[in-house]
Amino acid sequence: MTQNIPPQAVFFDVDDTLYDHLIPFRKALQNILHTNTDFPYEHAYHRMRYFSDTLSAQAGGTPTHGRVLEDMRRNRFILSLSEFGLSLTPDQAQKVQDDYLGNQFAIELFDGAEGLIHELMSRGTVVGLITNGPPEHQFQKIKALGVNHVISPDRIFISGAVGITKPDRGLFDHVTESLGLTSTGCYYIGDSWRNDVVGAISAGWNVLWFNHRGVQPESEHQPHHVVTSYNDIAEVLLELFVD
Known part of the structure; x- marks a missing residue:
């Protein structure tokens, strides 16, 4: 991964990534x-x-x-x-x-999540969500977390609405095509090895594996970073803005 090139876009998974599932x-x-x-x-x-x-x-x-x-x-x-x-x-x-x-509707963001989202957006980064599940169900969780007031609807991608499910790289390709992004400029943070790590790497994205539960990899795929807290995530992403 190229260092010190600010990310064009950062996308987060929802379940067990934005909150404790x-x-x-x-x-x-x-x-x-x-x-x-x-x-x-x-x-x-x-x-x-x-x-x-x-x-x-x-x-x-x-x-x-x-x-x-x-x-x-x-x-x-x-x-x-x-x-x-x-x-x-x-x-x-x-x-x-x-x-x-x-x-699932009585949930709170992990400490540091909202602050990081605001900081990334203040630096001109596109911030969004990519999550698997039925559209109404997933959006109710997003509303419960209050993230819908921060991230615009056109940057929230729910598999049931798109018709493609992680780990199919097609969901990630759909995101880049919809927003005019490049895969090399996109970063994805997620907890699931199968859905998040494998899916995003297959699409050529930069991947931060949010392994806050200390589980083992399930394949030979190599995430670009392994992080265990939002402090770790912020450190990795914000360092990319340093000249």
């Missing part, structure tokens, strides 16, 4: 399944995300509505939690999903 997951398990403090929430969360991605890929991309979406959401909990000794019926899985969904 583990919080609504933990609350749902505690509220519905009455799991205790010793339950391995973080490990179970990673398995739920794995099955969510796997089932979505099997469905041809992130489902956005109807029976396919409902089945995927239930089955990801049934499959992931079975690995931790919790056998859920479809009805139980639906109750967990419903509680999980409700908790």
